[in-house]
Amino acid sequence: MTGPTRAEYCVIACAEAWRDDGEVLASPMGLIPSIGARLARLTFAPELLLTDGEALLVRPDGTPEGWLPYREHLAWVTGGRRHVMMGASQIDRFGNQNIACIGDWERPRRQLLGVRGAPVNTLNNPTSYWIPRHSRRVFVDRVDMVCGVGYDRAAGARYHRIPRVVSDLGVFDFATPDRSMRLASLHPGVTVEQVKEATGFELTVPDEVPATREPTDEELRLIREVVDPAGARAREVAA
Amino acid sequence: MKDKTMPADEAVARLSSGMTLGIGGWGSRRKPMALVRALLRSGITDLTVVSYGGPDVGMLAAAGRIRKLVTAFVTLDSIPLEPHYRAARERGAFELTEIDEAMFLWGLRAAANRLPFLPVRAGFGSDVMRVNPGLRTVTSPYEDGETFVAVPALRMDAALVHVNRADRSGNGQYLGPDPYFDDLFCAAADTAYVSCERIVDTAELTKQGPPQTLLIRRHTVTGVVEAPNGAHFTSCAPDYGRDEAFQKRYATTPWPEFEAGFLAGDEQTYQRAVREGT
Numbered sequence: 001m002t003g004p005t006r007a008e009y010c011v012i013a014c015a016e017a018w019r020d021d022g023e024v025l026a027s028p029m030g031l032i033p034s035i036g037a038r039l040a041r042l043t044f045a046p047e048l049l050l051t052d053g054e055a056l057l058v059r060p061d062g063t064p065e066g067w068l069p070y071r072e073h074l075a076w077v078t079g080g081r082r083h084v085m086m087g088a089s090q091i092d093r094f095g096n097q098n099i100a101c102i103g104d105w106e107r108p109r110r111q112l113l114g115v116r117g118a119p120v121n122t123l124n125n126p127t128s129y130w131i132p133r134h135s136r137r138v139f140v141d142r143v144d145m146v147c148g149v150g151y152d153r154a155a156g157a158r159y160h161r162i163p164r165v166v167s168d169l170g171v172f173d174f175a176t177p178d179r180s181m182r183l184a185s186l187h188p189g190v191t192v193e194q195v196k197e198a199t200g201f202e203l204t205v206p207d208e209v210p211a212t213r214e215p216t217d218e219e220l221r222l223i224r225e226v227v228d229p230a231g232a233r234a235r236e237v238a239a
Numbered sequence: 240m241k242d243k244t245m246p247a248d249e250a251v252a253r254l255s256s257g258m259t260l261g262i263g264g265w266g267s268r269r270k271p272m273a274l275v276r277a278l279l280r281s282g283i284t285d286l287t288v289v290s291y292g293g294p295d296v297g298m299l300a301a302a303g304r305i306r307k308l309v310t311a312f313v314t315l316d317s318i319p320l321e322p323h324y325r326a327a328r329e330r331g332a333f334e335l336t337e338i339d340e341a342m343f344l345w346g347l348r349a350a351a352n353r354l355p356f357l358p359v360r361a362g363f364g365s366d367v368m369r370v371n372p373g374l375r376t377v378t379s380p381y382e383d384g385e386t387f388v389a390v391p392a393l394r395m396d397a398a399l400v401h402v403n404r405a406d407r408s409g410n411g412q413y414l415g416p417d418p419y420f421d422d423l424f425c426a427a428a429d430t431a432y433v434s435c436e437r438i439v440d441t442a443e444l445t446k447q448g449p450p451q452t453l454l455i456r457r458h459t460v461t462g463v464v465e466a467p468n469g470a471h472f473t474s475c476a477p478d479y480g481r482d483e484a485f486q487k488r489y490a491t492t493p494w495p496e497f498e499a500g501f502l503a504g505d506e507q508t509y510q511r512a513v514r515e516g517t
Contacts, residue, residue: 071344074344078341110329111325113312114312114314115337119339119365120340123361146364156363160364
């Protein structure tokens with residue numbers, strides 16, 4: 001078996017977001033987080049619940065085990081037994097996230113999706129982020145529209161938590177005294193300099209930065225033969 | 240039993256410019272597109288549209304019919320960004336009330352339950368508060384003392400929804416996996432127009448699916464419109480999936496060209512043009 005690709009390290013880093021979460025709904029948005037959630041479910045997080053992206057709760061093989069139309073999904077969010085991994089068009093050093101628009105909200109330069117469920121997600125259940133192309137355009141000093149709430153704006157929000165941010169370069173968390181972003185691990189082959197160069201704000205970098213963990217042989221086999229046999233992951237993050 | 244059936248154009252004739260209009264479905268899923276197309280044929284404009292937005296919003300925005308939009312997103316799902324909506328928004332074509340998906344749901348529930356608002360743990364810390372300076376808060380009267388956003392009721396003049404089956408008196412049935420919010424839209428509006436793939440006898444409804452598929456109750460319904468393929472090009476499971484090829488064409492064709500090619504005639508002309516791929 002050939003060694004892990006960058007996309008496969010990203011899958012592992014996303015899957016790890018759901019470790020020890022227990023019997024909660026994993027809501028991955030985007031391809032690599034979806035592969036990660038299914039991998040976690042198949043290996044170290046067997047209690048996780050997954051959806052088919054529509055209205056069904058499904059086993060990893062697609063067998064339905066429950067009904068979850070959008071209205072129930074939105075209600076589930078408020079119960080907190082869910083860990084979502086959203087995308088971000090922009091994210092700042094405290095984890096404020098934007099998917100709504102670029103430029104002035106009144107008359108945006110680029111209209112994007114809209115706030116969607118980011119405000120309710122971030123106040124009710126753990127919210128992680130996946131960014132397939134780490135750059136200064138995404139990791140910005142200030143987001144243009146706060147959709148997902150970051151640590152500096154979450155005072156008094158009792159259920160607010162951003163466990164991790166995964167990009168194609170590494171894994172980030174907020175384990176700092178002021179809850180600003182920290183480099184938690186580097187994907188093998190990536191340097192601290194590369195990350196700093198691609199980040200538009202001051203990032204906390206520990207003296208010793210660990211590497212994102214290696215997939216086990218069984219995990220690699222599952223990714224390649226069971227979860228993503230068509231290799232779609234390489235379209236999101238090139239090898 | 241009152242027969243509420245009517246053609247799409249008659250349903251739309253009962254609407255007027257300046258109304259607040261709710262549109263059911265979600266993104267590019269089970270949108271009442273035949274009713275939206277009828278709306279586009281009419282001169283009705285200056286609308287406040289309330290929608291989990293898809294091509295309904297894209298088309299009405301492109302045609303300049305929206306004065307104000309209330310939404311949490313506009314998307315074509317398989318094509319994440321709705322190009323005609325984007326273009327209209329980027330030229331400042333209408334006013335936007337942007338709220339969270341859950342705030343939208345509780346606003347619908349408040350309206351359906353005749354409440355002025357419902358408390359929601361969402362919005363604080365986000366720019367939803369900045370762009371909606373009219374949003375008020377409410378503090379729990381119990382020991383916890385937590386403060387919530389008081390989402391105002393999303394009351395509407397009329398709702399447009401599309402379902403799989405309905406009877407002539409307005410009992411509407413969905414046969415796919417997700418009801419979306421269509422019953423709430425009907426209950427939150429003063430009038431509601433339900434289009435369906437097929438009108439059937441009442442006795443036929445429970446032969447088509449179990450009782451819990453009877454989503455929309457007739458007391459909330461003003462008019463029933465039979466519109467086969469009426470959600471096209473959005474999905475209407477299990478009757479048909481999304482017409483991805485046509486959606487792509489919609490998304491990549493300049494609006495005036497799309498309008499001239501597909502929306503210049505009536506619904507039959509549209510459906511024929513879709514079949515012939517012209």
